[in-house]
Amino acid sequence: MIIAFLLFVVLPFIGLYKLFEKAGRPGWEGVIPVYNIYVMIKLSGRPLWWLALMLLPGLNILVFIGLMVDFLKSYGKFSLSEHIGGVALPFIFLPKWGFDKDTKYVGPSASLEFREKYKKALKKTVAREWADAIIFAVIAATLIRTLFIEAYVIPSASMESSLLIGDYLFVSKVNYGARLPMTPVAFPFAHHTMPLINTKAYWDGIELPYYRLPGLSDIKKGDVVVFNYPMDADAPLSRPVDKRENFIKRCQGTPGDTLSVVKAQVYINGKAMITPPNGEMKYIVKTDGDQINSDLITDLHLSDIKPYDNLSFETNTTKQAVEALKGYSNVKSIRPDTATSGHADPLNTVFPGWVPNNKTLGTMPDYKWNVDNFGPIIVPKRGWTVKLDSFTFPIYSRAIEIYEGNKVEVVGKDILINGKKADSYTFKMNYYFMMGDNRHNSEDSRFWGFVPEDHIVGKALFIWMSVDDQASFLHKIRWSRLFNVIR
CATH class of the missing domain: 3.30.70.80 (Peptidase S8 propeptide/proteinase inhibitor I9)
Structure with missing residues (x-):
């Protein structure tokens, strides 16, 4: 956290401090959030209504990139490499140019006089035009995928017949609020693995804390949700949160709910849930x-x-x-064909039995749970305090240790959290219980437990294409499924 703060806040502000001084402005203006944007607009010669655009989520990032490029031109930085450096690595280049004696403020780059004076330097070759267009397209597409909407394809049968293998969906990031990148250094358009060469598509040397923009609504029971697979936290993959595999399931339990499954029927707080009609x-x-x-x-x-x-x-x-x-x-x-109530899953594949990192106070309790008869279990809620004993500890220990980042130890019959003896724990995050509509062919929360809020990607909206790989060429597209709203 301290290193991230120094890199992404302190060093860019130091750079702005020095660059503002070069333009005859007081250096302190560079370290005042929002006000420093106003000054950058003035120094670049852009209209003041650009400041209003900075208030619009998503669009403000595009506007800021454009403003940063104009700001750098105002200091004689005309090359593409300088623009990329200033936008992508401001903690390096802004201080570098701020302390560089040869870097000087040369005027508002958006003005006609500036463009006329430096038209030779501003003139772009065909290659530069293409490079700028490609880079802008990559940045714009990345922002759209990160903040607004992203395409997703159904890879497995876990949601059939609600969703079929080969359905292509649009997933909204706006509904629940866009999650900002937690692993910022990554190859564009690749999730966690590079195509063909099968190497990591990201660098986990820098990981940012979880933050989500305000959304249109909370996750509701019955929503079809895309999220990162929590078990990818474990070795050998050990992936960062936002680089874990994408899963899609239906939310059955929200924070604070008491969930149980009786003869394949889901109950929330004692009330039977509506079964998905196409499940x-x-x-x-x-x-x-x-x-x-x-x-x-x-x-x-x-x-x-x-x-x-x-x-x-x-x-x-x-x-x-x-x-x-x-x-x-x-x-x-x-x-x-449902499993018998009161009989544990014979292969011990049901949560919390097989899950790695789940700690116990001795022998795992006999929960007698199976895929059709599960719980009751309370879905953790931010601020909820659970009493830790031999029955509850195996259920919640993974969330406490792996998802909430605590050191958990068991010494004899004592539980130590961050070195201190504990008989209870208060959760820092909200959690969800996800299940596939194909109840006997779905790897979901019944097998690996809760989904933390920082793993939520977005809400599935509608099917924009559906392809049946098993059908003949003329019948591959399932025309009847196109543009169906996901319910």
Whole structure:
């Protein structure tokens, strides 16, 4: 934090202090936030209404980049490399030019007189024109992806049939407030891995604290949310928060909720939640021995069909498909294939059993939870204090240590947080409980726990393209899904 403060605040202000003095202005004006922007506008010759543009989130960054370029031109910095350096690395170049005896203020760069006087230096070659256009496009696209909206493609079946593999979505950063980059040094348009060469697309030598701009609303139960996969915090990946893999699920529990799953039905604070109408789960279909028509399998989207016994088969499908199947004479009965209540998952894959870094006070308690019968569990809320004991500690220890950055130790039956004995903990962040609509084919909070607020990327808005890789060339595009709003 101290190093980041020195780099991104103190050093640029020192540079502005010296550069303002070179223009005949008091140096102290360079260290007063907002007022120093006003002075930069005056020194650059731009109209004062530019200051109003600085109040508009997102647009203010573009305006500031343009203002910084004009400001640098006013000190005789005309080359593309100087502009990139001043904009991208102000903590290096502003102090450097501020203390450079050869750098002088030469006039307001936006004025006609300045442009006429320095038209030779300002004249751009074709290569420079292209370079400026490309750089601006990259900066503009990066700002749009960071602050407003970003494209996302569905990679897995965890949200079927609400969302299908090959659906291309637009994800809004505005709804919940745009999260500012936490790993600022990264290759444009690459998330965490460089294409083809498979190396890291970022440098984690500088990591900034979490900050989110004001949003239009809070996350609501039922929202389809894109977030960073919390388990990527662990080795061997050990990725920074904003470079962890993107996941998409439906929010089931918000901060402070008591969540439970009973026979595959989600309950929040004792009230049954609305089941997504297009969500899927496993069913056992009993027939009279006749096979189901292959066209019917396609039409009803019956997936993962497996024999169950001589007269039955197992399939993953929706409630609508189940109702349709009941109307066929060769179908005798259909029942959900849910796990038995009171019996723990036999493979111990359900949270908090298998999750790394979850600490216990001895033997892991027998929660007797499985994918269809889970909880009750309280979703942590900022400011909520949980009592830590042998039952709650395994549930919340990962959040306390990994997501909230505390040192957690267990010495005998004592819990030490940052070296101090603790029997309770007050959370610093809000958390969410996410589940896929394809309830028996989704890796979600039932397996790895809570999603911290700093992992939230944005809200899924609508499908702008949908491609079926399994279909023939003429039928690859699912035209009926285009521009469908995600609910």
